[in-house]
Amino acid sequence: MNGAHDMGGMDGFGPVEIEKNEPLFHAEWERRAMALTVAMGAHGLWNIDMSRYARENRDPLGYLADSYYERWLYGLEVLLERNGLVTRDEIVARMQALVEPGS
Amino acid sequence: MARHDHDHGAPPSDTALRVKALESLLIEKGLVDPAALDALIDTYENKVGPRNGAAVVARAWSDPAYKARLMDDATAAIAELGFTGRQGEHMVAVENTARVHNVVVCTLCSCYPWTVLGLPPVWYKASPYRARVVKEPRAVLAEFGVTLPEQVEMRVWDSTAEIRYLVLPQRPAGSDGLDEAELAELVTRNSMIGTGLARTPGALRAKTEAAE
Numbered sequence: 143m144n145g146a147h148d149m150g151g152m153d154g155f156g157p158v159e160i161e162k163n164e165p166l167f168h169a170e171w172e173r174r175a176m177a178l179t180v181a182m183g184a185h186g187l188w189n190i191d192m193s194r195y196a197r198e199n200r201d202p203l204g205y206l207a208d209s210y211y212e213r214w215l216y217g218l219e220v221l222l223e224r225n226g227l228v229t230r231d232e233i234v235a236r237m238q239a240l241v242e243p244g245s
Numbered sequence: 246m247a248r249h250d251h252d253h254g255a256p257p258s259d260t261a262l263r264v265k266a267l268e269s270l271l272i273e274k275g276l277v278d279p280a281a282l283d284a285l286i287d288t289y290e291n292k293v294g295p296r297n298g299a300a301v302v303a304r305a306w307s308d309p310a311y312k313a314r315l316m317d318d319a320t321a322a323i324a325e326l327g328f329t330g331r332q333g334e335h336m337v338a339v340e341n342t343a344r345v346h347n348v349v350v351c352t353l354c355s356c357y358p359w360t361v362l363g364l365p366p367v368w369y370k371a372s373p374y375r376a377r378v379v380k381e382p383r384a385v386l387a388e389f390g391v392t393l394p395e396q397v398e399m400r401v402w403d404s405t406a407e408i409r410y411l412v413l414p415q416r417p418a419g420s421d422g423l424d425e426a427e428l429a430e431l432v433t434r435n436s437m438i439g440t441g442l443a444r445t446p447g448a449l450r451a452k453t454e455a456a457e
């Protein structure tokens with residue numbers, strides 16, 4: 143499968159950005175996204191290749207614009223929906239419920 | 246953040262809120278256990294990391310028979326030290342020498358040997374490193390402050406979903422007589438990716454003194 147992820151040898155990305163004393167996670171949601179992805183992977187409903195396909199088979203602009211854990215989140219949502227576990231509509235509804243409790 | 250707007254028709258979203266919503270749904274459906282999530286985070290924040298890899302390197306520097314086993318079957322040799330698990334099931338060790346310098350990348354993704362190095366840094370997962378290190382490794386290494394003589398052959402290893410590489414850095418000058426624990430202090434994360442070199446004992450002393 144080709145796509146935006148297949149970037150070996152591509153020019154134009156600029157210098158490597160090296161962060162000094164980099165923390166393992168840059169936000170609490172990154173911790174949770176990592177743990178949710180790894181925990182759901184442990185169910186054995188999909189393998190690493192299916193996870194990669196879910197993350198990478200998408201519009202190139204979206205892939206390139208996303209940060210690393212945003213890509214994980216995107217891939218997890220694809221796999222959850224494909225397996226009938228959680229739909230995107232459910233996620234959006236829950237987001238709204240979290241912002242406006244009781245509505 | 247606009248990602249879901251253009252391809253899924255969702256309202257403007259905040260990623261943190263989205264993760265919170267997803268977590269609450271998965272817990273509610275019994276698909277994840279909150280305690281298991283906390284345990285996973287604790288594992289990767291506090292238990293698994295480059296100190297594992299440093300112990301492997303220090304053992305290989307100290308024990309020629311161990312080094313031979315590491316080069317022959319890295320997965321088994323690393324497991325001897327108790328480091329096993331996901332994203333480290335098929336390990337390959339590559340040795341840096343005066344003639345050959347190895348560098349590891351995953352051009353397609355972010356594949357990385359979690360069992361010995363933990364979770365990868367952002368630069369390893371980001372486009373510039375993935376795109377460029379296979380094309381101009383010397384220029385990329387220079388950005389890490391590493392310049393090697395022209396006659397040193399560069400070998401760049403592109404990880405796959407299965408095979409993960411550990412660079413065995415060159416043992417630094419002046420490290421004779423150090424024990425394994427002392428040697429492990431010289432081994433940096435980047436030296437095991439190939440974007441750095443192991444520290445000399447003198448450099449380590451200077452760093453420690455500066456921090457005091």
